[in-house]
Structure formats: structure tokens, C-alpha cells
Amino acid sequence: MRHVRTPFLIALYAFFAGGAALAQPEQALESIRPHAIRAHMGFLADDLLEGRRTATRGYDLAAKYVAAQFEALGLEPAGTGGGYFQPVPMVRITENQPECSLAFVREGRRTELRYWQDYVGGTQDGDVTAPAVFVGFGVTAPELGYDDYAGIDARGKVVVSLFGAPPSFPHNQRAYHTEALVWIRNALAHGAAGVLGIFPPEIERMFPWELFVQHARWPALSWLDEAGRPHYVGPPGATLSRKTAEELFAGAPYSLEEVFKNAESGRPRSFELPVRVSLRNTNQRERTESPNVAAVLRGSDPKLKDEYVVLTAHLDHVGVGDPVDGDAIYNGAYDNASGVAILLEVAKAFASLPVAPRRSVLFLAVTGEEEGLNGSSFFAHHPTVPLDRIVANVNLDMIQMLYPLRDVIAFGAEHSSLDLPVKEAARRLGIEVSPDPFPEQVMFIRSDHYSFVQKGIPSIYLNRGFQTGDPAMDGRALWDKWMQEAYHRPGDDMSQAIDFGAGAQFAKLNFLISYLVAQDDKAPSWNPGDFFGEKFRRGSE
Numbered sequence: 001m002r003h004v005r006t007p008f009l010i011a012l013y014a015f016f017a018g019g020a021a022l023a024q025p026e027q028a029l030e031s032i033r034p035h036a037i038r039a040h041m042g043f044l045a046d047d048l049l050e051g052r053r054t055a056t057r058g059y060d061l062a063a064k065y066v067a068a069q070f071e072a073l074g075l076e077p078a079g080t081g082g083g084y085f086q087p088v089p090m091v092r093i094t095e096n097q098p099e100c101s102l103a104f105v106r107e108g109r110r111t112e113l114r115y116w117q118d119y120v121g122g123t124q125d126g127d128v129t130a131p132a133v134f135v136g137f138g139v140t141a142p143e144l145g146y147d148d149y150a151g152i153d154a155r156g157k158v159v160v161s162l163f164g165a166p167p168s169f170p171h172n173q174r175a176y177h178t179e180a181l182v183w184i185r186n187a188l189a190h191g192a193a194g195v196l197g198i199f200p201p202e203i204e205r206m207f208p209w210e211l212f213v214q215h216a217r218w219p220a221l222s223w224l225d226e227a228g229r230p231h232y233v234g235p236p237g238a239t240l241s242r243k244t245a246e247e248l249f250a251g252a253p254y255s256l257e258e259v260f261k262n263a264e265s266g267r268p269r270s271f272e273l274p275v276r277v278s279l280r281n282t283n284q285r286e287r288t289e290s291p292n293v294a295a296v297l298r299g300s301d302p303k304l305k306d307e308y309v310v311l312t313a314h315l316d317h318v319g320v321g322d323p324v325d326g327d328a329i330y331n332g333a334y335d336n337a338s339g340v341a342i343l344l345e346v347a348k349a350f351a352s353l354p355v356a357p358r359r360s361v362l363f364l365a366v367t368g369e370e371e372g373l374n375g376s377s378f379f380a381h382h383p384t385v386p387l388d389r390i391v392a393n394v395n396l397d398m399i400q401m402l403y404p405l406r407d408v409i410a411f412g413a414e415h416s417s418l419d420l421p422v423k424e425a426a427r428r429l430g431i432e433v434s435p436d437p438f439p440e441q442v443m444f445i446r447s448d449h450y451s452f453v454q455k456g457i458p459s460i461y462l463n464r465g466f467q468t469g470d471p472a473m474d475g476r477a478l479w480d481k482w483m484q485e486a487y488h489r490p491g492d493d494m495s496q497a498i499d500f501g502a503g504a505q506f507a508k509l510n511f512l513i514s515y516l517v518a519q520d521d522k523a524p525s526w527n528p529g530d531f532f533g534e535k536f537r538r539g540s541e
Contacts, residue, residue, distance in 0.1 A: 025515055028349040032507045034500035036348070040069075040341035044315075045333035045494050052332060053319025054221055054368045054375075055090060055290040062315050062340075063293050066365045069344050070295035073351040078294035078362055078384050085291035088367055088378045091230055092286045093123045094219040099282040102238055104248060104275050105129075111247070118244040120216040121281045126236030128194040129278040132158045132248070134259070136268035137165050138195075139177045140186050144169065152270045155191030158277040160248065162200045162259075167440065168266025172415075172531040175442040179450075180372075184234035194279050195237035198245045198256075200263055202440060206483070209241050214322055215488065221371040223378040224287075231381075232372060236281045248275060290316075290367040292375045294384055297350050299518065301358035307389050309518045310362045311346060311510070312376060312448045313339035313396040314369030318488055327490035334482075334492050338503065339396035340365055345507040346514065357518035359391065366448055369397075376448035380455045388538070391523035392418060393459035394514050395449035400464055402478050405502040407432040407465030408509060411443045415530045416458035418517070425512035429505065434465040437476065456538035458524040462510060464502070 043049075043065060050058035067084035070077075079086040100121045102113045113119050136148035138161035146166065165177040176182060187195050199207065216239075222230035240248065242256075249256045253271045262268045293315065299305030317332025331337075347363045350356075362385060368374025383390065408431055413419040426433045436443065444450065449459035466475030486492045517524060526533025 024353055024355060025512065027354075028352050028511065028515075029508050031349050031352045032345050032504050032511065034504040036345055037341045037503040037507065038498070038500045040344050041333055041337045041498070042494055044337035044340060045331040047329050047331065051319035051321075051330040052315065052317045053218070054316045054371060055092065055288040056319060058319070059290060059316055059367065063291050063365070063367070066293045066315060066340065066344070070293070070347065070363065073295075073348055075295035075297055075347060075351060075363065078296040079292070080384060084293055084295055086294055086379065086384055087289045087291050088375055089224040089287070089289050090221050090368065090374065091224055092219045092221055092288050094284045094286075095121050096282040096284055099280070101278070101280045103278040105278060106251070106275050110278070113244060116213055117241070119238045119240050120213060122195075122234070122237035122239075123220045123222070123232075123283060124234050124236050125281050125283055126194070127280045128158065128236055129276060130157050130193050132160055132196070132273040132275050132277045133270070134160045134249075134252070134273055135270045136263065137162050137177070138183050138186055139165055141169070141173060141177060144173060148268070148270055149186075149190050150270070152272075154187070156193050158194035158196060158279065159187050159190070159192040160196045160198065160273065162263055162268065163197050163203055164200055166266040166268075167264065170531075171436075171439040171442075174439075175444045176531070176535065178442045179445050181232060188234060192235055194235050194277065196248075196277065197237065197239045199239075199242070201260060204242065206441065211488070212239070215318070218318060218321065221368055221374055223368065223374045231377065236279055238279060238281070248273065290375070292367055292379055293365040294362060295347070296360055296362045296385075297347075297356055299358050299360040300356040304358040305360055307359045307391050307523060308362045308385050309359055309514055310364055310390055310393045310452065311343060311396075311514055312364045312366055312393060313343040314367070314375065314448055315340050315365040316367050316370055316375075318370050324490045330488065330490055331493040333494050333496065333498070334400055335398040335487065336369070336396070338399040338401065342396055342399060342503060342507045342510060345504070346511045349507070349511045350515075357515055359518040361514060361518055369448055373448055373451050376451035380451040387455060390452070390457050392517050393449050393452035393457055394510065394517075395447055395459065395461045396510065397447040397461060398463070399503065399506055400479065400482065401499040401502040401506075402482070402497055403468040403470070403473060403475065403499060403502065405431060405464055405505040406467035406469050407434045408506070409434050409436060409463050409465050411436060411461040411463065412449065412453070413460050414527075415532050416526050417524045418458050418460050421513050421516035421520075422460065425509055425516060428512060429509055431505070431509060432465070432467065434467070437466060453532055454536050456533075456536045458526055462506075462513075464506060
């Protein structure tokens with residue numbers, strides 16, 4: 001590879017070469033302490049906050065804590081009306097279960113299904129009885145010569161599809177088409193009157209039906225537009241259990257097992273089902289609101305100070321739920337008190353700089369992530385700074401500290417020039433950068449950075465890798481075990497193993513990446529021809 005001497009690399013050379021250029025960020029790094037991360041996490045994950053569910057007293061306490069920390073650091077408010085809070089108007093949607101129903105009708109025989117056991121209804125009210133058609137993954141991707149709706153007339157019918165996208169797709173396209181809103185919009189575009197979703201085996205292994213039902217018992221949330229309409233809308237729908245899905249495909253051209261096998265090949269066959277579906281969803285709706293918390297460190301460069309690097313972490317978790325071993329509080333220590341604690345330490349490091357970075361840095365703790373990226377999506381649609389002046393987003397979510405930090409995963413770095421500051425900051429700290437270890441889980445669309453990507457802003461989602469430095473310790477096995485036993489459960493609390501030294505190292509990495517972006521002459525840019533850069537070109541939505 002030939003050496004190209006760009007202004008960015010010149011700046012990096014100055015940064016890493018020593019002397020005054022190095023002293024400033026080095027001093028800021030020294031301000032990051034493991035015990036401070038422990039203290040922030042200890043408060044945010046305390047039982048007092050009752051799991052920080054969006055639009056609850058516990059969440060509001062957490063938001064006031066974060067705002068107080070920002071103010072104590074001397075950061076300027078960056079919310080609405082000159083304060084630290086950006087209220088997000090929302091609707092809370094709770095199923096009215098006694099008035100909901102789902103039935104299969106075959107040859108005049110009606111089979112009623114049971115809520116929670118056989119299916120879970122959707123958040124869109126409606127009453128539909130119509131023939132059912134199976135449409136694979138429900139994906140239309142003309143750029144790949146793929147269309148699950150080809151040869152199927154879905155107009156006025158209930159479409160049945162698998163969640164996800166074809167495994168044969170390139171991982172970028174697979175991630176994009178896996179998003180629920182893309183799936184819903186495609187069903188609407190083909191005239192669907194209703195939708196039924198089925199978990200394929202690979203998703204059900206990660207997210208068993210029992211866990212899905214547990215989550216579905218909590219009310220759903222959607223932020224509201226200026227006219228008071230939910231941002232996420234679609235036809236009435238439901239999600240089916242495996243047993244119910246098997247019954248639905250009884251007598252069809254292909255059984256459910258054959259459908260799964262066809263889907264694994266990347267080409268599920270679409271066909272009409274010999275059944276009519278009768279679906280009724282009725283929900284109670286209640287207006288509410290919950291704040292994002294925003295603060296800014298103004299940049300020092302006369303020209304670049306009006307550009308912003310936005311650092312995000314979601315402040316909410318899932319609240320109080322079904323007891324597990326007598327504990328009903330889902331504290332969310334790793335998910336995501338860890339990310340907010342690290343965000344606060346990074347904010348402290350930036351605030352300690354003798355001279356602010358050239359660009360402004362906006363720190364944003366968002367609400368409503370667990371219910372569908374609500375807070376970050378609202379901010380991206382209603383930013384408190386000019387959207388076209390936001391140059392990058394660096395997101396933190398669920399930073400596990402189960403062992404020392406040896407490597408990091410920067411989901412999305414391969415899409416833009418953000419790859420360079422990630423690698424340079426990691427090199428400076430002696431940390432490796434590892435590739436996405438599970439592209440099939442489409443992590444790139446599953447956290448708050450994706451709200452910024454959808455506005456054409458280069459973004460990354462930082463998380464730790466699986467290298468432990470100990471041959472007897474398998475990082476991937478530890479991750480899998482935690483996901484099975486603690487993810488979205490009461491066990492994600494401060495009693496679990498937490499290496500706060502690893503958290504401090506992660507905070508230093510986050511600071512260095514963001515500092516380099518804030519200092520660079522040029523704003524980050526999408527790589528030429530990148531799928532997401534082209535799909536969400538600025539101003540295209």
C-alpha cells in the first residue's frame with residue numbers, strides 16, 4: 001500500500017509524536033478512573049431506579065442524575081429551551097387482551113388461538129379477515145435480483161413471513177432488510193391487510209419464545225410526530241409461536257420445516273396458504289413523554305466549532321417485570337448503565353482539556369432505546385443542533401466488562417472513514433480491532449447509532465471483543481452464557497462480575513476516537529459506493 005500524506009495523517013503524527021500536541025489528550029486520559037465508572041453504574045443500576053423503564057419515575061431519576069453530572073462538568077445545555085432535557089412525546093401502547101383475537105379458518109372450521117401461549121398481537125389496531133399468503137422473508141431487493149413477493153398477489157391479504165433476511169445476502173443488505181420498519185413498509189407497499197411474523201430457528205435460539213412473551217407483556221412505545229401520530233405504523237399484525245406456525249402450514253404446499261430449509265438456502269418459496277386468518281388487535285393508548293439528556297462542549301476552531309461529533313448511550317432499560325428467583329427489578333447494569341457511565345467519564349475527559357477540540361462534542365443520553373430506538377430516532381428527526389452540522393456519531397451500548405480489554409469491535413467502521421481513527425486510537429492503547437464476530441445478528445441496525453445512519457451520518461457502535469488474554473477463558477462462551485442467563489433479566493445487576501479497569505480502558509478508547517474525529521481537518525465520509533452511504537444519502541429521506 002502506497003503511503004499517502006493527508007492532513008488527517010499529519011494531525012495523527014502530531015498527536016502521537018509527543019510534546020505539547022500529545023500532552024493535552026494524555027492528561028485527559030489520566031482523568032478517566034475505574035472507580036468513577038463503578039460509582040455511576042452503581043447509582044444507575046440501583047433498585048431505587050426500578051430498571052429505568054422509559055417514561056417512569058426511575059428513568060426520570062436517572063435523567064436528572066445525568067443532567068446534574070453534565071452541569072457539574074461545566075458542559076453547556078444542549079436540550080430544548082436552553083436546558084439539558086429534550087422531551088420526547090410518546091404514546092404508550094398496551095394490548096387490551098380480552099378484546100384481541102386470532103383464529104385460523106379452514107373449510108368453515110374456526111380454530112381460536114390463545115394470547116401469550118400461541119401468539120402475541122401487534123401495536124396497530126385493526127380487524128381483518130382475509131386469505132393468507134406466505135412471502136418468505138417479505139423482502140424486495142431489486143438491486144440483488146430478489147423479490148419474495150414475485151408472483152404473489154398480496155393485496156387485501158394477510159402476509160405471513162419469517163423475521164430476518166436471506167442469509168445469502170451480503171451482510172450490509174441483510175442488515176438493512178432485517179429492520180422491522182423496512183419489512184412493514186414493504187408489506188404495505190404490496191397491499192397487505194395484515195401481517196404475521198415467525199421466528200426462524202436461528203433467531204429463536206437467540207431469542208426464545210418465552211423471553212419474547214416476557215418482553216411483549218411490557219407496553220410498547222412510539223414517539224409522536226407534530227400531528228400526534230406514532231412514528232412507527234403498519235397494518236394489524238401478530239407474532240406466532242413455533243407450534244402455531246406449524247398449525248398454520250398444515251396442508252400447505254410446504255411444511256414449516258421445509259420452509260425453514262428453503263430459507264436457509266437463501267431462496268424461500270412464496271405460496272398461498274389454504275387458510276383464512278381472522279385477526280383483531282385492540283390496544284389502549286396513553287400520551288406520555290420521556291427526555292433525552294444533552295450537553296455540549298463547544299469547539300475551539302473558529303470554522304469547525306459549528307460542526308458536532310455526537311456521542312450517544314441509551315439511558316433506559318426495561319423496568320420491573322416477572323420475578324426471577326424472587327427478584328422483579330431488571331436493573332440493566334451492563335445494558336446500559338455501563339455505556340452511560342463510560343459516556344460520563346468521556347465527557348469528564350473532554351471537559352478537562354485545557355483547550356477544547358476543534359469541533360464541538362455533543363453528549364447525548366437517549367430514552368426509549370429498548371422499545372425501538374425512540375429517543376435517538378426523535379433526536380435525529382428533531383435535532384437540537386443543525387442536522388447538516390452533525391459529522392459523526394459514536395455510540396456505546398451494553399459494554400460487558402467480564403475480563404480485561406484486549407480487543408474491540410467497531411460495528412459500522414468499515415462503511416466510512418471512521419475506520420481510521422478507530423484503528424489509530426486502538427493502536428495507541430495497545431488494543432486490537434476485531435471484525436464483527438456475528439454478522440448474522442445484524443448488530444449494525446440494533447442500537448442508537450442506526451438512527452444517525454438513516455440520516456446519512458457516518459456512525460459506529462463500539463463494543464468489546466472476545467479476546468481475554470487467558471487461554472483458559474473463552475470470551476465468546478462467556479458472552480453467550482451472559483446472553484442466556486442475564487440479558488434483559490434481573491441478573492444484569494451490580495452483583496455480577498465487572499472489571500472496572502476494562503471499563504476505564506474502553507472509555508479511553510472512546511475518548512481518543514472521538515477526539516481524533518473532532519480534531520481532523522475533514523469531516524468523516526462514507527466510503528465510495530458504500531451500501532448505507534448510498535441508501536441514506538443526506539437529504540434523501
